[in-house]
Amino acid sequence: MTTEQAYDTVDMMLNMGPQHPATHGVFRMVLTVDGERVVDVTPHIGYLHRGSEKLAENESYGQVITLFDRLDYVSNLNNELIFCRAAERLMGIDPPERGQYIRVVLAELNRLASHLLFIGTYAIDLGAMTPIMYGFRERERIQNMFESVTGARMMHNFIRIGGVKEDVPPDFVPRVRALADDVERGVEEVDRLLTFNEVFLARTRGIGVIDVPTALSCGLTGPGLRASGVAYDVRKDYPYEVYPYLSYKVPVGENGDCWDRYYMRVLECYESLSMVRQCLDQMEEGPVMAQMRRIARPPKGEVYVHGENPRGDIGVFLVSDGTDKPYRVKVRPPSFCNLVALRPMMRDAYIADAVAILGSLDIVLGEVDR
Amino acid sequence: MIGTLKGMLTTARWLLKRPVTAHYPEQHLPVQERYMGFPALLMDDTADEPFCTGCMVCVRECPTQCMSAQMHDNPKFADGTSHRRKIINEFEINLNRCILCGICVDVCAFDAIEMSYEHELASYARTGSRADLTLLLDLGRRYVDMSGWNPENPEKNVAEVALAKRAAAAAAKAASAGDAAAADEPSEEEE
16 A cells, blocks of 8 residues: 555545524535535435425416415515516506505515524524524514514415505504614614624635626525625616615625625615615505406416515516416526525535535525425 | 634623513413404304305315315295305314415405414314314404404395395385385385
């Protein structure tokens, strides 16, 4: 045996998940490690596959909304919105202005709730136990608001094809204003507690860096892409609903590392709050539901609609054969597409940082596996 | 080292604040007015029977097929104390399958089903998730007590009002027919 062979090292396979607390669901990564460095990573998905797209083909348009609630189960209203917009585009319906404002207020509040959950769980991934309590406290306030408007805390079934289910309660505007102030204080608190914390910076700065060409070729969207320095936001680039009437900034990062991806979401929280306030100022009385037949029956055709979810660019490809059930519903889930960027991000990282990198992508397995 | 201490200090400063969580089994947070719990059936007290006529719309529209219903001819329709020709005989909701979407309430034209405030219905028996007509009506009664619910369309659905309306219409018709025939029998059916 030569000396070279004697000291030759062998890469080791390390299985992480599916029942691992840091994978935020049932997600399995097979890491190939060389000592402490990750050489390669293979994601395994499908543990939460429920066949939502196929199920949707056997349900009427109104019932499909309940399936979309369950895709990305921390930003339900954003999902409902995207499906309803697709069906409306197909049917040529334009929801009344008040309905659109209500939708945008709820969608932005849901984005806030989702980002607050991310901030909390990300801190837990990195070993900080406190921020999740504050994140959840604020999220709880938002969910109480949802409960008073839609009747449910998570699976709302509130945004309907042609508008929203019913008008908001009379005390909605003052309540949301108070809520926005409270949540802003809460976000600032978490921000102060975590963002420039030395320990947190050491765990996230310069970790999982992804450059713009790689990010674009991986199909990364949402805060992950913006952290790399591309100001791509569907709300700005392909405006929908009442977003063109609102003024807001698209936060853009510089380095494309974990900290930037985290910080983009914190900044987006402030932007969402400002958007909610603008909507409340601009909202006028009026109908919330468009005039249409009770049973949605879009004409034959197909349509692709996309929008900005908290996790990125969600798209729905909807094919109708003229009946009351969709012929095909294809979802482009942002979490699933963002997972493609996992491999370039993780190469040459330490095993200890694998959790930080996966956490910074903020995947939701309900959406990845559908 | 100094950085670590600084980080710890930030954490320590938050240590002295008030707790922000409610401890669930001891402390129940109130539900909001629009809260959608499990669906419940409502009772028409004016005729002492449920509003539900067993039209099966909710059964068909349910995304999870969690309901089943059976109707029969309403004996009270025959003796004139109710305006419902058919009445529900059996109604069962599998609460394990129900996803609390509220579609059944949206499609119901008889004000018969409503999302109640019930959400703590866990039971030890496997069959405990099956809510039959008696339980559903009980839940409905509790919901009415708590929320002060009123039927949305009483003229069509509340037996007393609907019967009175029908009687008035019949009386008006009889009166106009009577005018034509110069009859002298006034109707007394006013409630």
